[in-house]
Amino acid sequence: MPALFDLRLLDRRRLRAARIGVDGADFLFRRAAGDVLDRLSVVTRRFPVAVDLLSPLPVFSLGDALPAGIERVVRLDRLAFAGGARATAIADGEAIPLRDGSVDLVVSVLGLQTVNDLPGALAQIRRALKPDGLFLAVLLGGDSLGELRAALAAAEAEERSGASPRVAPFGGVRELGALLQRAQFGLPVADADRVTVRYADALALMRDLRAMGATNVLVERDRRPLTRTIFARAAAIYAERFADPDGRIRATFDLVSLSGWAPHQSQQKPLRPGSAQARLADALNASEFGAGEKAKPS
16 A cells, blocks of 8 residues: 555654653644543443553543553553653554553544544554453544645646645545444544644644644645745635624634444344334324325325
8 A cells, every 4th residue: 555644753742742742732732632532431340450541642541540441551652752751662553562461441533634644543443452441532534624735736736837745645434434334443433523623824724734633744745835925815705705794713623523443242243133122103203104105285
């Protein structure tokens, strides 16, 4: 499978972001990590060994203590040290160094959207979980940064008579949910939370993305840097198309949450077709018609 993301460039961008250290640049991560911890808080069971996989910052550092039931956290990342935290071991999504059936919980926050083989990574995660082990993740998906994508493409097309990809493609909720099923997770769930952030202008948004380490790392990116003229035109187009009445622009981030369990005999199973004990029409006090029949007027 051809690589979509230049992971070495991603590493350099993350290290640069860590050096810059802009206060508040982790707002999106904190929002997503908080959602994972909230979901975990309602699960009443023990997870002796938890893995924090490829998250740019440590997920479990947000609280004063580890969530109840977690005894040990293993942090796997491509970088040995970044964002003020040290990884337990070096790893990427193509080769996750976990034995089959060795861990109880895997969480990942804003790290999986830049994995080149996401289906393969999900399959490895499922195999690494013990039976009835839990996987929780949040990744960028859907229409994230769609406004920026449109503005940059329009500006570059005007100035260079063609546009190259500047914003990564993101998977939709249905597609990502289907990947959970493909990886054979039990009870798979995928849902999305749309976060709209307002900025003074497009340049302020781009500065925030740079501070997050979330700039363009596509393999097929145009190696020519964008000129000041293109940036200025993109900012103008952004303001024309995506500004509120007060002049501030909108940036969309779709946070897609995934959850699934390693299969176990104790889990609920879907009912077999035709095994229902009552008719839906009876429950609704309605008439039932066969295929092709027309309803009679009452």
